[in-house]
Structure formats: structure tokens, C-alpha cells
Amino acid sequence: MNAPVDLKELSLAELEEVLTTWGQPRFRARQLLKWVYKGVSDFGEMTDISRTFREELYSRARLSALTLTARQESRDGTQKFRWLLEDGGSIESVLIPEADHSTLCLSSQVGCALGCRFCLTALQGLTRNLKVAEIVNQVLAVRPYAPGDKPLTNLVFMGMGEPLANFDNVVQAIRQIQAPWGLNFSKRRVTVSTAGLAPLIPRLGAEVPVNLTVSLNAVDDATRSLIMPVTQRYPIKELLDACRSFPLPRHRRITFGYVLLAGVNDDLAMAKELTRLLAGFPAKVNLISFNPLAELPFAAPDLDRVLRFQEIIRLAHFPVFIRESRGQDIAAACGQLASGWAE
Numbered sequence: 388m389n390a391p392v393d394l395k396e397l398s399l400a401e402l403e404e405v406l407t408t409w410g411q412p413r414f415r416a417r418q419l420l421k422w423v424y425k426g427v428s429d430f431g432e433m434t435d436i437s438r439t440f441r442e443e444l445y446s447r448a449r450l451s452a453l454t455l456t457a458r459q460e461s462r463d464g465t466q467k468f469r470w471l472l473e474d475g476g477s478i479e480s481v482l483i484p485e486a487d488h489s490t491l492c493l494s495s496q497v498g499c500a501l502g503c504r505f506c507l508t509a510l511q512g513l514t515r516n517l518k519v520a521e522i523v524n525q526v527l528a529v530r531p532y533a534p535g536d537k538p539l540t541n542l543v544f545m546g547m548g549e550p551l552a553n554f555d556n557v558v559q560a561i562r563q564i565q566a567p568w569g570l571n572f573s574k575r576r577v578t579v580s581t582a583g584l585a586p587l588i589p590r591l592g593a594e595v596p597v598n599l600t601v602s603l604n605a606v607d608d609a610t611r612s613l614i615m616p617v618t619q620r621y622p623i624k625e626l627l628d629a630c631r632s633f634p635l636p637r638h639r640r641i642t643f644g645y646v647l648l649a650g651v652n653d654d655l656a657m658a659k660e661l662t663r664l665l666a667g668f669p670a671k672v673n674l675i676s677f678n679p680l681a682e683l684p685f686a687a688p689d690l691d692r693v694l695r696f697q698e699i700i701r702l703a704h705f706p707v708f709i710r711e712s713r714g715q716d717i718a719a720a721c722g723q724l725a726s727g728w729a730e
């Protein structure tokens with residue numbers, strides 16, 4: 388007997404194929420997936436499926452799930468979740484309430500290999516890529532925790548890991564997340580954030596309709612290499628050329644993230660250079676003041692510096708926002724995942 392098939396690993400077409408080999412009609416695939424993405428945890432809850440087929444499902448298929456091992460809620464309503472994976476690994480997801488909806492920050496790997504110096508996840512190194520079902524399961528598991536007046540509508544791949552380093556599984560998970568037979572998220576509300584695996588950027592856009600955020604953080608290769616070693620493989624010019632090849636829908640912009648580290652990348656001449664690099668580009672800039680952490684050798688610039696940096700970018704007519712650090716008191720903010728659990 389083959390190992391049971393995890394239904395959350397499959398697309399509609401793949402499940403139809405599997406059902407055919409089991410001697411079942413293809414239409415059962417939609418019937419099954421409707422229950423899967425409603426979030427049922429047991430085949431017994433699939434009430435419009437015959438009892439005989441449900442019995443068969445117990446031996447042929449399974450519904451994987453994440454085990455919640457910790458949840459913390461910040462003063463600002465941000466919730467951080469830690470999940471135990473079936474092989475004993477653990478990952479985190481963060482739910483951020485906004486004015487009328489919630490955004491979920493998803494992990495794509497256990498740890499990360501890219502070694503960005505301002506990021507705590509980097510200190511773990513990479514254990515492995517997440518499976519498709521482990522990505523999809525973060526959405527299913529967190530969805531019930533969104534406040535009733537702020538439903539979960541937006542997803543950002545900005546948690547642990549570099550999503551493009553787990554390309555195939557992230558793409559497949561996004562397909563399941565956006566499909567009408569799946570989680571049915573709007574194409575405009577799924578964002579992938581990359582540290583800059585340049586060749587995969589246009590490929591991502593060709594595979595799935597998503598928003599793109601690039602974690603830029605410096606305007607010259609020497610500085611960027613110091614804080615993001617990936618720059619040695621893909622220098623800034625190559626990264627920006629790749630962004631130019633990203634198939635951007637009309638009236639949409641690529642977001643460039645810039646974590647400000649005092650004395651490292653917050654010189655005002657660097658703000659000026661940033662506007663030169665992005666000239667003619669449909670770009671938006673998110674400035675994030677570094678969240679100081681004992682384990683990391685950086686400090687946050689003072690607010691005046693952040694505001695002056697912003698002003699230079701604004702005067703060059705780019706939309707530029709200072710992102711508040713949500714959930715800082717529970718270490719759920721940018722770069723803080725993998726730390727700060729009060730055990």
C-alpha cells in the first residue's frame with residue numbers, strides 16, 4: 388500500500404488524477420478540496436461524501452496539520468505563532484491586524500541560508516525547505532485567530548526563510564492559496580519578499596501573479612555585501628535589472644524595503660543615491676527602523692535621521708513610508724523571528 392497522500396500537497400488537477408487511479412470520478416476532487424480549505428481536520432466531517440468513500444480515505448489520504456506550541460499577543464494586537472512540524476522542526480507565523488483586515492506573515496523555510504546580518508533567523512542557518520502543505524497550513528491554522536472585524540485577506544512571504552530559495556514549493560502553495568478551489572485569496576493581496584535571488588525574480592512573476600518586495604537595504608555593493616552576503620552572488624545592478632524584468636501589472640509598483648541601521652546605511656547621501664538607482668522605476672520604498680536586539684551588532688538611527696532620509700526620497704516623487712514595527716514587544720517584528728519566546 389502506498390503512503391497516504393496529503394491532500395494539501397495537491398493541485399486540483401493532481402487530485403483528479405489521483406482519484407482516477409482510485410476508480411473515483413474526477414468531480415470528487417472539487418468536493419474534497421472544498422472541505423480541505425474549509426479547514427476540516429477529519430474525513431468524518433465531510434458530510435456530503437459517502438461513508439464508504441470516507442472510510443477509504445482514511446487509508447489512502449491524510450490531512451496534515453501544524454501543531455501549535457506557542458502563541459503570544461502583542462499590545463498592538465499582533466499575534467505570533469510557533470508551530471511544531473511533523474519532523475520535529477519549528478517555524479513561526481505572525482498575524483498583523485490592520486484597519487479593516489489582517490495580514491499574515493508566512494515562513495517558507497526552517498531557518499535560512501542567506502545570512503543577512505540584521506536578521507535573527509540567519510543565526511540558525513538553514514535546516515530545510517517547507518513543504519507545500521506546511522505553507523498552506525500556516526494560512527489555515529492562523530485564519531481562525533483573525534479578529535471578526537479584520538478577516539485574514541493579505542499574505543506576505545516575509546517570515547523565516549528566503550521564499551525564492553524554496554521556489555517550486557512556494558509557487559505551488561501560492562497557486563493553492565489563490566485558486567477558487569483552494570483558499571481563494573485575491574491575486575492583489577499576496578506578496579513575496581526576497582533578499583535578492585535575482586534570476587528567480589522574473590521567473591516568479593511568470594509563474595504566479597503576486598506583489599514583489601525586494602529587501603534592498605543598501606545602495607552600493609560594498610555596504611550591501613557587509614549586511615547581505617547574497618550581494619556577492621547578485622550585485623545590486625543585476626538585482627535591479629531582474630526587477631525590471633518582473634512582469635508588473637499596470638499601475639502597480641515594486642516595493643523596496645530598506646532597514647535603516649545607524650552608521651551603516653543611513654547616510655543621507657545614500658538616500659539620494661537610492662533615488663538615482665530607482666529613477667524611472669515603478670517603485671515604492673518602505674523604510675524600517677532597525678529593531679535593536681542583543682544578538683545583533685546594530686543600532687537604530689534616531690527618528691530625525693529616519694525622517695530626513697524619507698524626505699529625500701519623497702522629494703524625488705517616490706511613495707515612501709516609514710513602517711512601524713508591529714509586535715516589537717513579542718519579537719514578532721522584522722528580523723526578530725526565532726527569538727524572544729517567554730517559555
Ligand code: SF4
Nearest residue numbers: 499503506509548582
Ligand atoms: S532577512 Fe530573510 S533572507 Fe535574510 S537571513 Fe533573514 S530570513 Fe533569510
